[in-house]
Amino acid sequence: MKSSTSLGSLWDTWGITAILVLLLAVAPVLTPDFFSLDNAQSVLRESAYLGIVAAGMTFAVASGAFDLSVGGQLALCSVVSLIGFAAGGTVLAIVAALATGLACGLLNASLITRLSVPPFVATLGTLFVFRGLSYILTQDGPKTLPYDQIGSPFVKIGGLNVAGVPVPFVIMVGVFAAAWLLLRRTATGRRVLAYGSSPEAARFCGISANRLRLFVFALVGVSVGIATLTYITRVWTADGSAQDGFELKVIAAVVLGGTSLKGGKATLIGTFSAVLLISVLNDMLVSEGVPSAYQRIVLGGVLIVALTIDGLRTRFAAPGSLRRALSGGRTPQPGPAR
Amino acid sequence: MTAVLRRAPLLLPLLGTVVVLAVATDSFLTGANIENVLVAAAIVAVPGLAMTFCLAMGEFDLSIGSTVSLAGVVCCSAIIAGQPAPVAMGIALLVGAAIGLANGLVITKLGVTPFIATLATLVIVRGLSLAYSGGHDQIVSSAALKYLVGGRPLGVPMPIVLAVVATAAGWWAMNRTRFGRWVCAIGSNREAARVSGLPVDRVRIAVYVLVGVAGAGWGLLISSQLQKGNGQLGMGFELDAITVVVIGGTALLGGRASIVGTVLGAVLIETIRNGLNLLNTPPAYQRISVGLLLIAALAIRGIRRAEARTLPVPVPEAAR
Amino acid sequence: MADSSTPALLRVDGLTVEFPGVRALDGVHFDVAAGEVHALVGENGAGKSTLLKVLGGLHQPSAGTIGLAERPYRPRRPADATHAGIAVIYQEFNLYPDLTVAENVFSGREPFHRFHRGIRYAEINRRAAELFATLGVRIDPTAPVSSLTVSEQQLVEIAKALSVGGRIIVMDEPTAALSADEVTRLLDVVRRLRAEGRSVVYVSHRLDEVFAVADRVTVLRDGRHVRTTALADTSPDELVRLMVGRDVSAMFHRDDVAGGDVVLELDQVSAGRQLRDVSIVVRAGEIVGIGGVAGAGQPELSQVIFGALPVKSGRMLLSGADYRPKGPDDAMKAGIGFLHEDRKAAGILPDLSVRHNLTVSVLDKVRGLFGRLLSPAGELGVFDTFRKRLAIRTTGPDQLIGQLSGGNQQKVLFGRALAPGGRLLILNEPTRGVDIGAKVEIHHLINEITADGAGVVMISSDLPELLGISDRVYVLAAGRIVGHLTGDDRTEENVMRCATTGQRVFSATVSG
Amino acid sequence: NAPSDNQNGSDKVVVGFSVYDMQYEFFQKMEKGTREAATAKGWEFKLHDEKSDENEMVTGAQALIDSGVDVLIISPFKPSALGPIIAKAKAKGVPVIVDDIGGGGAPYDAIVISDNAGGGKLAAEFMAKQIAANGKTGKNVASITCEPSAVYAARRNAGFKAEIEKLGFKVVAELSGNSKAEEGYKVMKDILAKNPDVTGVFSCNDPMGVAAANAVKDAGKDPVKDIVTVGFNADPEAITAIKANGLAATVAQDPAAMGALTVKLADQALAKTALTFDNAAEREVYNPVQLISKENVDTVK
Numbered sequence A: 001m002k003s004s005t006s007l008g009s010l011w012d013t014w015g016i017t018a019i020l021v022l023l024l025a026v027a028p029v030l031t032p033d034f035f036s037l038d039n040a041q042s043v044l045r046e047s048a049y050l051g052i053v054a055a056g057m058t059f060a061v062a063s064g065a066f067d068l069s070v071g072g073q074l075a076l077c078s079v080v081s082l083i084g085f086a087a088g089g090t091v092l093a094i095v096a097a098l099a100t101g102l103a104c105g106l107l108n109a110s111l112i113t114r115l116s117v118p119p120f121v122a123t124l125g126t127l128f129v130f131r132g133l134s135y136i137l138t139q140d141g142p143k144t145l146p147y148d149q150i151g152s153p154f155v156k157i158g159g160l161n162v163a164g165v166p167v168p169f170v171i172m173v174g175v176f177a178a179a180w181l182l183l184r185r186t187a188t189g190r191r192v193l194a195y196g197s198s199p200e201a202a203r204f205c206g207i208s209a210n211r212l213r214l215f216v217f218a219l220v221g222v223s224v225g226i227a228t229l230t231y232i233t234r235v236w237t238a239d240g241s242a243q244d245g246f247e248l249k250v251i252a253a254v255v256l257g258g259t260s261l262k263g264g265k266a267t268l269i270g271t272f273s274a275v276l277l278i279s280v281l282n283d284m285l286v287s288e289g290v291p292s293a294y295q296r297i298v299l300g301g302v303l304i305v306a307l308t309i310d311g312l313r314t315r316f317a318a319p320g321s322l323r324r325a326l327s328g329g330r331t332p333q334p335g336p337a338r
Numbered sequence B: 001m002t003a004v005l006r007r008a009p010l011l012l013p014l015l016g017t018v019v020v021l022a023v024a025t026d027s028f029l030t031g032a033n034i035e036n037v038l039v040a041a042a043i044v045a046v047p048g049l050a051m052t053f054c055l056a057m058g059e060f061d062l063s064i065g066s067t068v069s070l071a072g073v074v075c076c077s078a079i080i081a082g083q084p085a086p087v088a089m090g091i092a093l094l095v096g097a098a099i100g101l102a103n104g105l106v107i108t109k110l111g112v113t114p115f116i117a118t119l120a121t122l123v124i125v126r127g128l129s130l131a132y133s134g135g136h137d138q139i140v141s142s143a144a145l146k147y148l149v150g151g152r153p154l155g156v157p158m159p160i161v162l163a164v165v166a167t168a169a170g171w172w173a174m175n176r177t178r179f180g181r182w183v184c185a186i187g188s189n190r191e192a193a194r195v196s197g198l199p200v201d202r203v204r205i206a207v208y209v210l211v212g213v214a215g216a217g218w219g220l221l222i223s224s225q226l227q228k229g230n231g232q233l234g235m236g237f238e239l240d241a242i243t244v245v246v247i248g249g250t251a252l253l254g255g256r257a258s259i260v261g262t263v264l265g266a267v268l269i270e271t272i273r274n275g276l277n278l279l280n281t282p283p284a285y286q287r288i289s290v291g292l293l294l295i296a297a298l299a300i301r302g303i304r305r306a307e308a309r310t311l312p313v314p315v316p317e318a319a320r
Numbered sequence C: 001m002a003d004s005s006t007p008a009l010l011r012v013d014g015l016t017v018e019f020p021g022v023r024a025l026d027g028v029h030f031d032v033a034a035g036e037v038h039a040l041v042g043e044n045g046a047g048k049s050t051l052l053k054v055l056g057g058l059h060q061p062s063a064g065t066i067g068l069a070e071r072p073y074r075p076r077r078p079a080d081a082t083h084a085g086i087a088v089i090y091q092e093f094n095l096y097p098d099l100t101v102a103e104n105v106f107s108g109r110e111p112f113h114r115f116h117r118g119i120r121y122a123e124i125n126r127r128a129a130e131l132f133a134t135l136g137v138r139i140d141p142t143a144p145v146s147s148l149t150v151s152e153q154q155l156v157e158i159a160k161a162l163s164v165g166g167r168i169i170v171m172d173e174p175t176a177a178l179s180a181d182e183v184t185r186l187l188d189v190v191r192r193l194r195a196e197g198r199s200v201v202y203v204s205h206r207l208d209e210v211f212a213v214a215d216r217v218t219v220l221r222d223g224r225h226v227r228t229t230a231l232a233d234t235s236p237d238e239l240v241r242l243m244v245g246r247d248v249s250a251m252f253h254r255d256d257v258a259g260g261d262v263v264l265e266l267d268q269v270s271a272g273r274q275l276r277d278v279s280i281v282v283r284a285g286e287i288v289g290i291g292g293v294a295g296a297g298q299p300e301l302s303q304v305i306f307g308a309l310p311v312k313s314g315r316m317l318l319s320g321a322d323y324r325p326k327g328p329d330d331a332m333k334a335g336i337g338f339l340h341e342d343r344k345a346a347g348i349l350p351d352l353s354v355r356h357n358l359t360v361s362v363l364d365k366v367r368g369l370f371g372r373l374l375s376p377a378g379e380l381g382v383f384d385t386f387r388k389r390l391a392i393r394t395t396g397p398d399q400l401i402g403q404l405s406g407g408n409q410q411k412v413l414f415g416r417a418l419a420p421g422g423r424l425l426i427l428n429e430p431t432r433g434v435d436i437g438a439k440v441e442i443h444h445l446i447n448e449i450t451a452d453g454a455g456v457v458m459i460s461s462d463l464p465e466l467l468g469i470s471d472r473v474y475v476l477a478a479g480r481i482v483g484h485l486t487g488d489d490r491t492e493e494n495v496m497r498c499a500t501t502g503q504r505v506f507s508a509t510v511s512g
Numbered sequence D: 001n002a003p004s005d006n007q008n009g010s011d012k013v014v015v016g017f018s019v020y021d022m023q024y025e026f027f028q029k030m031e032k033g034t035r036e037a038a039t040a041k042g043w044e045f046k047l048h049d050e051k052s053d054e055n056e057m058v059t060g061a062q063a064l065i066d067s068g069v070d071v072l073i074i075s076p077f078k079p080s081a082l083g084p085i086i087a088k089a090k091a092k093g094v095p096v097i098v099d100d101i102g103g104g105g106a107p108y109d110a111i112v113i114s115d116n117a118g119g120g121k122l123a124a125e126f127m128a129k130q131i132a133a134n135g136k137t138g139k140n141v142a143s144i145t146c147e148p149s150a151v152y153a154a155r156r157n158a159g160f161k162a163e164i165e166k167l168g169f170k171v172v173a174e175l176s177g178n179s180k181a182e183e184g185y186k187v188m189k190d191i192l193a194k195n196p197d198v199t200g201v202f203s204c205n206d207p208m209g210v211a212a213a214n215a216v217k218d219a220g221k222d223p224v225k226d227i228v229t230v231g232f233n234a235d236p237e238a239i240t241a242i243k244a245n246g247l248a249a250t251v252a253q254d255p256a257a258m259g260a261l262t263v264k265l266a267d268q269a270l271a272k273t274a275l276t277f278d279n280a281a282e283r284e285v286y287n288p289v290q291l292i293s294k295e296n297v298d299t300v301k
């Protein structure tokens, strides 16, 4: 690439990946059975649903918003999908999950564009609504994949491996590849970044905020729909409480990956690595038998360390800033004020 | 009247809710219930006010729920260890300040995004609280601690007194002092604040300390009600605190803040919650109603704002 | 007046500033005497703003020294500059849109009550009003900055610097967004500052201003010092030659074009806060200028055509057909290009590269694979074309646009507006902040697109430019069309007369 | 009687225990009881904490199976998510004993369960008696439920309601405190505002029960003499409160004993001896519940 591809922008895209690689390098030392087939498969399988939603959420964050309702969407999609499975088997279950996700996304989008509710409040509101609806649909107890359906193709999605690679992970990789194309190689993706960078300027570039938000929130909804397929076929059950606190986990993965919460900058490679980083770390802590109170402390500490490296990098990128940073001053970021 | 409504747009949804509840229930407008709602509102308003400064600056503090827990645990275990209650409360507030300071330093000096930094603190402080309490309830029986929610100076419940004082101080600080203006300046255009030579880092750290102390205060109020501290208290409180601020009209991306809005937001939320309980609403429907009402309250405002949109719209710095 | 015997108040020696891939300043020397107005000129990207940012404590040089009143001066942060008595007006605004005008002016220096710590609002509002009075403008100190026009924002920046009351005031293109009147008054203020014994460093691309106020001038080229001379000893032509390295002629050249079919017609259009009953016509191949004092409704007019502001009453026709854009996206689909007057707030996409900033208006023209996916090669093609044509100074297509100098950002945005090549182009302040060479090139390009049959609506606060290249000029006053000037009627006097007195002047030759 | 051909190839039996959430005292005790019983048998004990998350539950329990445990004991956060775990266990021939919460209809080998509905019934009987002893004639009582997804805990409130209505009372308010102490307190305040005349309140767990009792006290009433407040679980805070007249009663399950019982069942399952059930259809083994009030509180350790 050109000379302007500085070390800094390389770090933006690959920094968290580098940390992941580092962690993978020490993993076998700390956790001898880390690379055992069972364990590696389990790590890849369990992170898929988080990763798929995080891929969608990367677009929302890149556009300068986020969707707090994904946890509710996941619950509702799962419940509806299980109802669909009971009624019509695998195909209906899949269609139901995707359609519900899309519907949730469209609802969010129309609240934001038609009623001018800020995305934060709109999606916080629908978080309650989606969970509430899921509870209503599961008043007689959680919906479940019946044990006797264990041979059904739907149930297999979560458990099967192709050539040793778990199907959920394959789906996740596919989603990320598609998302990368969408973000980097289509007009729509470019519009998302432009809008996130400066909505006002984007307006004068012919980007319609309404169409864009419709697209972004529908995309998040669809990503939840896809994630549901890998989630529900792993845990086999859902009700209104499914994945409490999911929204923060997803947003954390996106931000940890290097996508800016202010919008305009996004990295799917970063999101992908961040998702794996979190689950690898989690797996290591769990298999080391670290008590959960301390697991939290370690996990939080690692989050800070990972982002500190990034923070320091931007601090020291500007000329003369190292000296200033050491003397306690603030460093100008190159580029215009935001 | 219209001027009042423009400045406090939540009054309308609030009045609407009150009227509906007054008609639909026979207990909403009783003195005991109104006090009940106001006390509950006062208790989230206090941390909400601190969080208003944080959002006005264009940042979040997600760690406040864990601070609630740790402050309660620290205070109660100090009392159990024989400290006088006021000392124990002081220690808890200091712990809150320390958490805030840690947040502020990590964010300003290490350059970690506030979202991740405070999310990490959320996880860590929760872990500390669980580890410190060993997962056990720290049960106390302390009149001095109880006074925080049970006291009635001049017949007014103590939380309301605290909230009124905090609101007045918060309003003054936000709208009349340099500190408040600097907070909004940073939220409005961080780069300009730096170029203009504002002490950006010091202000940011101060705000996180403020939120930390308020979070600890919230923890003391909760522990005062429950007469205990433990590692599970305050889960999800961060969203509660942020919600009242956002509903109150403070811009999520900073620059503008409404102290009165935050207080009204707290009253609205608690009114809705109380009303749904009085109506014996099953939990599933409670969630849906809270969600819809949130959206409705903001939709009314949003439509008004969209109508008011005229030139010159473009403002420097893509203020969003 | 400064003369060579007075010791320099500020002395810069061997100053070098490096950014990844560029050396913005390379061993520059420069000095300012007390009570001197020292102009700094050079092409876009020559390093003027970088030098001023060093003085203001925003950039740290990698080499060189600065002396202030014979003592070393090494500002590490903006506050150091303020303490040293240096006030800087930066090229890009540094304002808080949500705060009031007075709060902005006194930000960081608010007087406050010792006892209850409240800001003395009465005092800052009064003092702000006084500052605006000396600038000869009326801006409400209690209005939020977000409600101001670009030129008012520039005046707030100026008031801010004046309120610091330092001994050196540094101004980076302070007049780029000002109207002729405002410029005149600003120059008076600069002279008064000099009379008070203060020094002014003055950056501008408008040489007439430089000759009007400055004592000495320093020319920078490619980050290097070229010459410092008293203005009495030089001429505009020589300065241009020193800046550009060659002769630049044929300014404001306009080929004669006969207007073709009507492209755009506005019929009694009202919109926004003040636009009332506006009727105008734009023909293919024509450049139609919109004149008037600042705030007469020019941005509203341009935005209503671009669909960014809803029509309240009246109607618009595009090539004879009803035209009702719901938003700028409709306007762009209809073949209208647009350049916004506020580069920073509504122009650049700060997180995107130069290439992506350019191509965002032609995303459907740079398709490759399957006709769906964007083609990087296609985008590079667009980038290369405009980089050459407009001499955009950048390290490459992937440089972030925010890292370009102000004038180079403006060139990118002009390219963005031009790239779709539709039937109508709306240009707000197209040459704001660009250097003389690029200005001529931009005029050439406008000429070319009209020769290809497009209509152009041009808004410029630079009256000679507006009159020089427009075929016809409409004059706006308080949101209404009060004049329409063609042919020899296009004089500065005529424009100013209807713009300021509201007296209606319509050239006889007009129809429609 | 440990089988020698166990999963991990060594002689030592390995038992995996997947616990609901070690944040809670109840499960800490359950873990202790299980671990002590297992080590007493000379088994190796592996623990996994589900941290109240169904994904963590499935992943962790499957990981225990992958790591080669001979038998799995699980106290499931989401009983309905037992399916994939048991499917994996079956594939590897690992018996599964469920401890408390519920079985979710999956083919586990046995479930040790405390009688939730029966506990609610005990609470109702006690409450009616105590109200009469207090000399109150009001027939209105209230019930505070756990979070709506805790379907097995909801049986406590259902059992309470059925019995108390049989005894002639009316449940005038049934609201959720989402299992949280903070919300239990607030909900109780709302109940008191609407129905100041309630003579008793039953809570689905002790944190909410003690919190509700605090709300009663803060309203100037007595949680034993005025509004009979009953919790569930016999958490230490409830025991402390009962001793101090700050709570009328709680219903005790014995998590440590349940843990020991699961180990006994696990041993039998490994030895392939037939298990004896209290409810053979559901393969349930009951662990009795006990009402704790001022009268017998001193017998609780």
Ligand SMILES: Nc1ncnc2c1ncn2[C@@H]1O[C@H](COP(=O)(O)OP(=O)(O)OP(=O)(O)O)[C@@H](O)[C@H]1O
Pocket: A186, A187, A188, A191, A206, A207, A208, A209, A211, A212, A213, A214, A215, A216, C329, C363, C364
């Ligand atoms: N002008 C626009 N502003 C904002 N979003 C747009 C715009 N045009 C298209 N989109 C978004 O891109 C998505 C793809 O739509 P579609 O392919 O029909 O439009 P398009 O203009 O052909 O887009 P593309 O340029 O990607 O081909 C739409 O759902 C819409 O949200």
Ligand SMILES: Nc1ncnc2c1ncn2[C@@H]1O[C@H](COP(=O)(O)OP(=O)(O)OP(=O)(O)O)[C@@H](O)[C@H]1O
Pocket: A333, A334, A335, C019, C020, C022, C023, C024, C042, C043, C044, C045, C046, C047, C048, C049, C050, C051, C091, C393, C394, C402, C403, C404, C405, C406, C407, C408, C433
């Ligand atoms: N933050 C930055 N990062 C990288 N390069 C920069 C940065 N700021 C300025 N430059 C480069 O430094 C050079 C000098 O820029 P400067 O802004 O000083 O020019 P200028 O003389 O002020 O031009 P103009 O007349 O267009 O304002 C330019 O090539 C510009 O691209």
Ligand SMILES: [Mg+2]
Pocket: A039, A283, A284, A287, D063
């Ligand atoms: Mg493992």
Ligand SMILES: [Mg+2]
Pocket: C048, C049, C050, C091, C172, C405, C406, C407
């Ligand atoms: Mg410049």
